[in-house]
Amino acid sequence: MGLTGLEIFKQLPKTNCRDCGQTTCLAFAMAVATGKAVPDRCPHLSEAARDFLGSASAPPVMPVKIGAGSKQVEIGNESVLFRHDKRFENPTAIAVTVCDTLSNGEIAARVERINGLVFERVGQVYKVDLVAVVNSSGNPGRFAEAAKIAAERAEFALILVSEDPAAIEAALDCTADGRPLVCGANAANYQAMTGLAGRFGVPLAVRGANLEELASLAEKVAALGLRQIVLDSGARETAKVLADQTQIRRQALKKFRPLGYPTITFVDHEDSLQAVLQAGVYVAKYAGVVVLDTVEPADLLALITLRLNLYTDPQKPPAVESKVYEILNPGKDSPVYITTNFSLTYYSVAADVEASRVPGYILPVDTDGTSVLTAWSAGKFTPEKIAEALNSSGIAEKVSHRRVIIPGALGVLSGRLQEVSGWEVLVGPRESSGIPSFIKQQWKT
Amino acid sequence: MAVAMVKERWPGRVMELVIGREPHAVKAGGESTLPFLHFEGEIPNRPLAALEVWDVEPEGWPETLAEAYPGVTRDPVAWAKMCEDCGADLICLRLAGAHPEGKNAGPAQAAETARAVAAAVNRPLIVIGCGVEEKDEEILPAVAGAIAGQNALLGCATMNNYKKITEACLSYGHGIIASTPLDINLAKQLNILINETGIPLDRIAFDPIVGPLGYGFEYAYSIIERARLSALSGDRMLATPVICFVGQEAWKTREARSEDGGGWGDQARRAILWEALTAAGLALAGGSIFVLSHPASLNAFKKHLAAMMKPFTC
Ligand code: B12
Ligand code: SF4
Numbered sequence: 001m002g003l004t005g006l007e008i009f010k011q012l013p014k015t016n017c018r019d020c021g022q023t024t025c026l027a028f029a030m031a032v033a034t035g036k037a038v039p040d041r042c043p044h045l046s047e048a049a050r051d052f053l054g055s056a057s058a059p060p061v062m063p064v065k066i067g068a069g070s071k072q073v074e075i076g077n078e079s080v081l082f083r084h085d086k087r088f089e090n091p092t093a094i095a096v097t098v099c100d101t102l103s104n105g106e107i108a109a110r111v112e113r114i115n116g117l118v119f120e121r122v123g124q125v126y127k128v129d130l131v132a133v134v135n136s137s138g139n140p141g142r143f144a145e146a147a148k149i150a151a152e153r154a155e156f157a158l159i160l161v162s163e164d165p166a167a168i169e170a171a172l173d174c175t176a177d178g179r180p181l182v183c184g185a186n187a188a189n190y191q192a193m194t195g196l197a198g199r200f201g202v203p204l205a206v207r208g209a210n211l212e213e214l215a216s217l218a219e220k221v222a223a224l225g226l227r228q229i230v231l232d233s234g235a236r237e238t239a240k241v242l243a244d245q246t247q248i249r250r251q252a253l254k255k256f257r258p259l260g261y262p263t264i265t266f267v268d269h270e271d272s273l274q275a276v277l278q279a280g281v282y283v284a285k286y287a288g289v290v291v292l293d294t295v296e297p298a299d300l301l302a303l304i305t306l307r308l309n310l311y312t313d314p315q316k317p318p319a320v321e322s323k324v325y326e327i328l329n330p331g332k333d334s335p336v337y338i339t340t341n342f343s344l345t346y347y348s349v350a351a352d353v354e355a356s357r358v359p360g361y362i363l364p365v366d367t368d369g370t371s372v373l374t375a376w377s378a379g380k381f382t383p384e385k386i387a388e389a390l391n392s393s394g395i396a397e398k399v400s401h402r403r404v405i406i407p408g409a410l411g412v413l414s415g416r417l418q419e420v421s422g423w424e425v426l427v428g429p430r431e432s433s434g435i436p437s438f439i440k441q442q443w444k445t
Numbered sequence: 446m447a448v449a450m451v452k453e454r455w456p457g458r459v460m461e462l463v464i465g466r467e468p469h470a471v472k473a474g475g476e477s478t479l480p481f482l483h484f485e486g487e488i489p490n491r492p493l494a495a496l497e498v499w500d501v502e503p504e505g506w507p508e509t510l511a512e513a514y515p516g517v518t519r520d521p522v523a524w525a526k527m528c529e530d531c532g533a534d535l536i537c538l539r540l541a542g543a544h545p546e547g548k549n550a551g552p553a554q555a556a557e558t559a560r561a562v563a564a565a566v567n568r569p570l571i572v573i574g575c576g577v578e579e580k581d582e583e584i585l586p587a588v589a590g591a592i593a594g595q596n597a598l599l600g601c602a603t604m605n606n607y608k609k610i611t612e613a614c615l616s617y618g619h620g621i622i623a624s625t626p627l628d629i630n631l632a633k634q635l636n637i638l639i640n641e642t643g644i645p646l647d648r649i650a651f652d653p654i655v656g657p658l659g660y661g662f663e664y665a666y667s668i669i670e671r672a673r674l675s676a677l678s679g680d681r682m683l684a685t686p687v688i689c690f691v692g693q694e695a696w697k698t699r700e701a702r703s704e705d706g707g708g709w710g711d712q713a714r715r716a717i718l719w720e721a722l723t724a725a726g727l728a729l730a731g732g733s734i735f736v737l738s739h740p741a742s743l744n745a746f747k748k749h750l751a752a753m754m755k756p757f758t759c
Contacts, residue, residue: 082674084667116708121659216446238752243484250451258446276718277725277749284666284729298710301700302658302718306726309663344660348699371661377626433699 003053005033011049012042019043035059035079054227060252062261064203064228064288066093066130067157068179073129075230075288076262081249084314090262091311092283094303095130095159095291100137100146107146111153113295119304122318122347126304128156130181132291133171135162144170151175159183159205159264159291165192176200181230181289183264190217194224203228205264210234211247215258222258229261230288236268238278245286262288272296276303283307318343319369324395325350330359332400335443337428337435338386339407340367340375349432356436358443361398365389372407383413387421408434452485453478455677459733460647460684461490462620464535464598465569471534473650473733474686479673480729481753491754492728494743495535495571495736496528497692500550500558501542507702509713513739521558522565529566531740532747535598537571538562543584544575552587560591570597571688571736573622582606586613593617598688598734600624601652604635611642622688624652627664629671633682646681650688650734657694657723665689666730673731689727692738695720721745728753 009029020041022028031037039045039053063077073093080086096114098107111131118127131154135143143162151158151174158180160171168182184205185193197204206221206229208214214233221229233244251259265282267290269275275292276299282290283306294300312318322341327350339349341364353360365385367375375381390396390404404423406413408430418425429438461475473493478486502518517524525536540555542548559572572588574581585599586609600622602610607623614621623639625631632651640646655665669687676684695701700709701716709715720742724735728750737743
């Protein structure tokens with residue numbers, strides 16, 4: 001960042017070999033300049049160019065990858081303090097703990113439960129991201145064994161939590177392929193830990209007793225050649241963590257390099273409701289990783305939904321394509337539901353149509369991804385627009401009747417819609433959750 | 446390594462709004478920094494948490510919520526006392542019974558309910574209408590008179606009905622809630638209009654109409670955050686404390702209501718968390734007054750706020 005496309009272009013090999021995925025070196029340079037690609041994507045950079053571009057174009061918060069293959073998550077790469085300034089980039093990775101003091105069977109069972117923390121929402125799958133294996137036993141051999149079981153069973157990458165280099169080495173010996181995050185280094189052990197992280201090619205979390213110590217440690221670790229660094233300010237009290245997270249992000253945006261890395265936070269509240277609220281603060285305020293101790297689906301559903309909301313792009317409301325959707329193999333007599341193409345609205349309706357067990361067609365009208373009342377207030381969900389969608393979507397060929405169900409909130413439109421479309425209009429319930437009982441009573445063929 | 450702390454020097458601050466009368470008055474707002482950033486400015490008041498009381502028995506409440514108020518949901522006075530015992534900082538009386546499509550209670554009846562509740566509790570009052578603009582401008586003036594001098598917070602005033610409500614608040618010594626749908630410019634405009642009628646800015650709370658987790662939360666979060674930044678940057682017209690009606694929204698969601706969400710975990714826990722985490726999230730954006738529905742969410746939220754307000758050395 002800060003460099004122009006041309007300045008970057010000068011550093012490239014100019015062979016247009018396409019190995020970076022771009023068609024030309026110039027295109028690649030432009031992509032780097034606008035933050036759409038990182039310099040490392042070009043495998044042919046000279047050492048000097050790599051150094052120059054690496055430090056000059058690095059985003060304020062270094063992107064760090066944890067895990068390998070399909071289990072990989074990226075954290076960092078953030079460039080703003082507030083989501084409304086642009087957007088937040090990489091959602092906070094949520095990690096759930098597994099202690100090595102559990103028996104092997106218990107470890108396997110807990111990992112299974114963590115694997116099950118997967119939720120579907122508005123047509124997408126959301127889940128936790130990491131399993132944090134914690135060396136509570138103090139025994140390197142035991143820790144390695146626990147890590148191995150977790151690595152074999154978990155559908156997620158690992159964090160290895162131990163400040164004992166011997167334990168980390170033992171665990172890395174059997175799990176390094178999965179590129180776990182080592183957590184980690186402190187003032188006393190950082191040389192050994194950095195050595196291990198370098199040797200096994202894994203990212204490293206660094207803990208300072210405060211921000212000053214953290215900055216100097218991060219700098220020393222970087223000087224030893226490691227760049228995949230994650231920061232832990234050592235604070236554990238919620239308000240203090242918030243202050244540190246804010247300070248680290250502000251420092252990073254000011255390009256104070258020693259703090260230009262993503263962060264890791266730990267939730268330690270013994271009250272389990274409080275723990276979720278505490279985690280919520282860290283998700284909202286800048287944590288790259290949040291580690292917590294619960295496998296309750298309710299806890300994670302709430303937290304993941306918060307994360308999803310905060311990390312959506314404020315410029316683009318999530319929308320679905322405006323076309324006829326078929327739920328449960330509908331036929332000629334099946335009901336036709338009208339809604340909007342706001343993802344949240346469409347999927348609420350789709351879930352409830354499915355729950356009714358009566359097959360049906362859903363036609364989301366293109367309202368620029370806004371909800372029913374928002375669209376209506378903004379003049380984007382008019383009888384004319386609905387009629388147009390009925391005519392052009394091909395739904396008329398799929399059904400033999402001419403009856404359409406509209407959202408209850410838009411009852412006022414029914415007369416006009418009937419007039420302009422020629423379809424008979426049924427006003428549905430206000431909430432889509434009313435669809436199952438509505439359809440059983442009102443839909444007779 | 447010395448790290449030069451980045452501290453913003455904000456020229457503005459959030460208005461401080463007093464609700465209720467001594468010795469039971471509470472204060473909202475007054476911050477000179479972003480939420481809970483104790484290292485940077487003053488945070489004289491912790492955010493407030495109110496519980497909702499209805500003048501009529503609520504219909505369609507999920508059992509998890511109704512169960513929290515055994516035997517009192519037909520008696521607003523007993524209900525309000527119970528909320529006071531549960532630790533609510535304020536009582537929010539919702540005159541749902543005035544809704545024209547429901548019981549259609551008139552101004553006299555609404556006023557009587559408000560008077561009875563005010564007489565029964567020490568906690569300061571928020572009184573809101575039924576949400577139908579024409580009806581609210583009819584009943585709220587009567588309510589304002591019935592609890593004259595109590596320094597309650599009345600609402601919700603909108604672009605269409607603020608004049609009569611403002612007038613009543615001025616005459617009888619109450620604060621006012623200005624409500625606009627998720628739009629920072631509209632919020633500012635309504636604050637200006639209300640201010641022009643003679644109500645000082647420190648007598649207004651603004652309601653951005655919040656969405657709960659998963660249902661528009663992010664819009665509310667960003668609008669509240671932007672309003673706080675404007676306030677701190679010196680825009681007095683956006684510096685009124687923010688009130689968030691979280692309970693009514695959180696308990697509408699599928700996540701709070703459905704018993705079996707296919708792997709969503711225990712319903713009661715999920716519902717409480719939905720409400721508490723929505724509130725905690727919006728507090729982090731800059732909300733000052735939170736109206737909640739369930740005593741357990743209130744407890745969790747207040748406990749969380751205590752942790753966020755805990756001073757620490759930096
Ligand atoms: C988030 C939000 C916004 C977001 C937009 C979000 C989006 N992508 O749509 C933003 C901030 C941009 C916004 C803007 C505006 N908003 Co707005 N907004 C909301 C809010 C808080 C939530 C809306 C939401 O997401 N609901 C969730 C979805 C799933 O609900 P839904 O689409 O209605 O679907 C449900 C039902 O309708 C039903 N359903 C849906 N389809 C179907 C189909 C059938 C067949 C059936 C049976 C049922 C059914 O089931 C669904 C689930 O229950 C509401 C208030 C609230 N708390 O509800 C106000 C609200 C909708 N907004 C409102 C207004 C006025 C506006 C603005 C015009 C304000 C302004 N002056 O700028 C602008 C318009 C913006 C524009 N030009 O496009 C008003 C509408 C007033 C009215 N009664 O007409 C509301 C109700 C707020 C209020 N109380 O005043 N808004
Ligand atoms: S990989 Fe490197 S050399 Fe090849 S086109 Fe891309 S930038 Fe140019």
